Ligand SMILES: Nc1nc2c(ncn2[C@@H]2O[C@H](COP(=O)(O)OP(=O)(O)OP(=O)(O)O)[C@@H](O)[C@H]2O)c(=O)[nH]1
């Protein structure tokens with residue numbers, strides 16, 4: 001978080017976290033595609049030759065004045081693959097909110113959990129433990145034939161009472177609702193912290 | 196940039212300090228013959244830019260420079276080589292690039308023709324860094340308070356409206 005009181009600008013960082021291939025980059029690509037180019041930056045993607053995230057994707061966009069304050073939202077994705085753990089931690093640093101993108105496929109239940117626990121310990125290390133930092137869960141790939149019912153996915157993660165959304169990110173479904181929810185949560189958290 | 200800026204560490208740059216920083220970096224640009232000098236905060240936000248803007252995407256440059264330094268510092272930490280004020284030097288055939296950790300809140304980027312002796316450039320980077328720290332030493336805290344002057348119910352509505360406005364389906 002970064003506030004410029006005189007300009008009344010507020011900069012917030014939201015990180016998309018989750019297992020490899022769950023659709024984090026797809027979320028941010030959809031957001032980039034759908035936000036008015038006048039209000040957003042370019043999309044920066046540091047990726048491997050196979051289009052897997054190597055370090056992060058990044059974009060930022062500005063909102064019009066909200067009560068005289070102009071929020072600028074920075075979005076990052078982490079690389080989900082197991083061996084990029086050190087890079088994930090770097091990207092997570094300074095996050096004001098997190099979107100956990102889970103993969104709905106039955107085959108990926110274990111990977112979701114592993115990533116969730118990995119996030120849990122990384123956030124705790126940053127003194128921003130789960131429960132304190134705004135967090136929204138997105139169950140992506142609802143279109144898959146082997147998509148597990150959300151209630152079971154939730155149970156398997158042991159996820160508490162977080163806002164949750166179903167999504168089919170590659171056609172944009174659920175992407176905006178997820179974004180709206182986390183932006184609201186993050187701004188409310190800031191409001192609370194500064195009071 | 197002409198306006199005061201609050202940094203991640205809770206510092207504020209007031210206009211007179213910003214003028215000082217501008218003066219420091221303009222003089223550095225001349226002395227180092229740099230193509231460009233960039234001062235950003237650790238989140239990648241651009242605070243001051245000097246040199247040839249050309250078609251450079253400053254938002255991307257800021258974000259990447261901050262991440263570049265974060266990765267280098269982590270490499271140093273993992274290999275037990277971490278020290279304060281990390282300097283990352285990239286030698287190219289035409290240009291050299293130096294990224295420098297000014298004070299945990301600020302980062303300097305110099306892009307300088309390879310014809311300028313690297314040792315001289317490194318000296319200048321350290322020099323400007325300590326000048327910037329000095330300019331910032333008289334930090335003024337601009338008071339905070341409630342940022343969104345609104346009841347919570349309205350606030351949700353306003354955030355959602357602002358989001359709807361930038362979104363095209
Ligand atoms: N079936 C289906 N596929 C999707 C959906 N969303 C994304 N994908 C696909 O899943 C694959 C991985 O998507 P990415 O967005 O690159 O995944 P990621 O989470 O960024 O992966 P890493 O960068 O490796 O961590 C791509 O082929 C996407 O097209 C979805 O809703 N349904």
Ligand SMILES: [Mg+2]
Nearest residue numbers: 024025052053
């Ligand atoms: Mg990715």
